[in-house]
Amino acid sequence: MEQDQALHSRRSITLKFDIPISKTHEFWDALRQSRFVTTKCKKCGQVTFPPQADCPRCMSNEFEWADVGPDATLVTYTYVQVTPASFAENDPYIIAIGEFAGGLKVLAWLEGIPHEKAKVGMKLKVEERTSKEGNPFYVFVPA
Amino acid sequence: MDRVAVVGIGHSKFGRRTDVNVAELAFESIKKAVDDAGVNKKDIQNVIIGSAGGWYEESLPAVIVNEYAGLDGVGTMRVEAACASGSAAVKTAYNSILSGEAKIAMAVGIEKMTEVDTLTSIELIGRAGSYMWEFENFGMTFPAYYALYAVAHMNKFGTTEEDMSRVAVKAHHYGAMNPLAQFQKEITLEKAMGSQVVSWPLKLYDACPLTDGSASVILASEEVAKGLTDTPIWIKGVGYSSDSANLSRRSDFVGLQASVDAAKRAYAMAKVTPDMVDVATCHDCFTIAELMAYEDLGFCKKGEGAKMIREGQTELGGRIPVNLDGGLKAKGHPIGATGVSMAVEITKQLRNEAGSHQAPIKNGVGLVHNVGGTGHYAYVTILSRN
Numbered sequence A: 001m002e003q004d005q006a007l008h009s010r011r012s013i014t015l016k017f018d019i020p021i022s023k024t025h026e027f028w029d030a031l032r033q034s035r036f037v038t039t040k041c042k043k044c045g046q047v048t049f050p051p052q053a054d055c056p057r058c059m060s061n062e063f064e065w066a067d068v069g070p071d072a073t074l075v076t077y078t079y080v081q082v083t084p085a086s087f088a089e090n091d092p093y094i095i096a097i098g099e100f101a102g103g104l105k106v107l108a109w110l111e112g113i114p115h116e117k118a119k120v121g122m123k124l125k126v127e128e129r130t131s132k133e134g135n136p137f138y139v140f141v142p143a
Numbered sequence B: 001m002d003r004v005a006v007v008g009i010g011h012s013k014f015g016r017r018t019d020v021n022v023a024e025l026a027f028e029s030i031k032k033a034v035d036d037a038g039v040n041k042k043d044i045q046n047v048i049i050g051s052a053g054g055w056y057e058e059s060l061p062a063v064i065v066n067e068y069a070g071l072d073g074v075g076t077m078r079v080e081a082a083c084a085s086g087s088a089a090v091k092t093a094y095n096s097i098l099s100g101e102a103k104i105a106m107a108v109g110i111e112k113m114t115e116v117d118t119l120t121s122i123e124l125i126g127r128a129g130s131y132m133w134e135f136e137n138f139g140m141t142f143p144a145y146y147a148l149y150a151v152a153h154m155n156k157f158g159t160t161e162e163d164m165s166r167v168a169v170k171a172h173h174y175g176a177m178n179p180l181a182q183f184q185k186e187i188t189l190e191k192a193m194g195s196q197v198v199s200w201p202l203k204l205y206d207a208c209p210l211t212d213g214s215a216s217v218i219l220a221s222e223e224v225a226k227g228l229t230d231t232p233i234w235i236k237g238v239g240y241s242s243d244s245a246n247l248s249r250r251s252d253f254v255g256l257q258a259s260v261d262a263a264k265r266a267y268a269m270a271k272v273t274p275d276m277v278d279v280a281t282c283h284d285c286f287t288i289a290e291l292m293a294y295e296d297l298g299f300c301k302k303g304e305g306a307k308m309i310r311e312g313q314t315e316l317g318g319r320i321p322v323n324l325d326g327g328l329k330a331k332g333h334p335i336g337a338t339g340v341s342m343a344v345e346i347t348k349q350l351r352n353e354a355g356s357h358q359a360p361i362k363n364g365v366g367l368v369h370n371v372g373g374t375g376h377y378a379y380v381t382i383l384s385r386n
Ligand SMILES: [Zn+2]
Pocket: A041, A042, A043, A044, A045, A046, A055, A056, A057, A058, A059, A060
């Protein structure tokens, strides 16, 4: 049944997206200045991460930027050893979910610690990083 | 309300099917379902295709599949609910009969995942969370998603890596009895425990494989069903729910709220309780997912999933046998086909046609639990002899 007869298609495509961030670019701008912020609804007070310009609770589009962190607590984590195709150049990484005071949670890499030392409940700080392409992003490090 | 029954089932061989294209693979289960139901295919009014797509060459699988099988002029669409696309297709076909629009409808689940290389497949599945916030910078993978749940579950309830490996051993035990399963080999606990770490604490044997496969069910209205078969299997309850794409927005990581809510709805609609379930398929894309499913579906209390597997309560002869077809772990997990495959298995069980892995049927009630993503979607379908 399983004969390996395939027509190896001659056509390939590259998918690379230009993702609009105009409504929440301040998040990335603040990150470049070492500040981790997110959106807070002016009408109902809802704080949302990831940041979004339209409140998911009351649907108002009036919001302000609120400082988050930098202090968080590790809720759960994993050590990714088999990485996806586009991360083939990366060493294995730890992915963690950290919770800030007030209950807001963020998913990011946990750096600066061997994976055996990661522990649920440990204290973390969120820090900015810049990719080699120049894009800002953020990671957790042990506090 | 009119009743709707499963009157025909079909299932392809699951595995690495480099011998067939997407339409040929779908045809395998469609033909079996048509033969099993004893219907004229011209009488099938709606054909709903469950497929997540993206890893095979056809962009519009519904029309490709229908055309190949000679299902001309039918009402059709492709539905997507990630790994629950199959259950979403069954629900959509079911609704088309309930509404009076169709007397006979078919749900076809199909996926061909091995036409792209493995790391590309891992990438495509990893992107299926919240792309911008989980993949772009952090390279989430599906094992990583469930590993976050596993660590939280271990930390809160004392579930161990060995408990998770036990789920894999059980899956392979029953997979070995299923000639349509991708893996038909028993494994030992030592082998599962010693397998390569994919995303700690999950290892290769905690994860379902990449699979090509198809499954089909034909549904009919009560009047038509009774004319077609002496053993209609009734769809008694359909429950569904959804949850955030962003994992960071979940309240905890020890269970899937969408599963809990979907199950509540399905039980209420079917007027059954968890203890009445004779046999179930649970969404074991990863071993931790099966343990959480026991809890989320009310088979045991929260935190006691590991106890159920340790005590053999979900084995044949146990309180609620789960995944006697080998589950996603050993039978394979062709994303869009899985929910339909589960409905095929539970129909077989309720018809007493499961042979070597037949569960004892007391109340005539079977349950299908199908999760899309990491609880992004959840569907619970309750089937019954009565
Ligand atoms: Zn608001």
